[in-house]
Amino acid sequence: MTLNTKQRLPTDEINEGPGAMQSLILKLESTLSAPSLAQIYEWLETTHVSTEELQPYLGFKEGNYWRHRVCRNEFVEMLVLCWRPGQRTPIHDHNGSHGGVKICQGVLWETTFTFDSVAGLEYSGARELKAGSLTGSDVPDIHQLGNPDISGQDLITLHVYAPPLGVLHTYKPGSAKIDLYVPDETEQLV
Ligand SMILES: [Fe+2]
Secondary structure: OOOOOOOOOOOOOOEEOOOHHHHHHHHHHOOOOOOOHHHHHHHHHHEEOOHHHHHHHOOOOOOOOEEEEEEEOOOOEEEEEEEOOOOEOOOEEOOOOEEEEEEEEOEEEEEEEEEEOOOEEEEEEEEEEEOOOEEEEOOOOEEEEEOOOOOOOOEEEEEEEEOOOOOEEEOOEOOOOOEEEOOOOOOOOO
């Protein structure tokens, strides 16, 4: 999902250089309620995290993308996801959470869908996002994210969700069946 300018908060000062990641972590840890999607977009848009600061959260594996949690409290969480070419999420919604995604390195493919309880899941559209871009999902957006198999490069993305993700709903094209999906919590580096 793309926010239009009316939905965005006034841009705060740019948060970059050494400590940018830590500064964002402190903002998330000091929040006293679930931040709005506009607030999450503003934080991600104005924060430029260096490869050095991402380093503790980087790690790839074969077969599936790898999630690394940076921080989490009852209102919000932040994750770094690492994707080899061809790795992708299931088609999913966020079961009541909203969130923003910033592309730190590589190319992200995002595919969006609509759901009707009778017609089932239908393809809506797709787009490609490059490093520095933002995307995200409001409730009840349904999407699939991934690193294109033909990208020839790894993908690193920074995710902020409010409230933290729990059990997600997954979908299949042409089907009205909704399944449950729990992102693997056993594979965090931190
Ligand atoms: Fe998602």
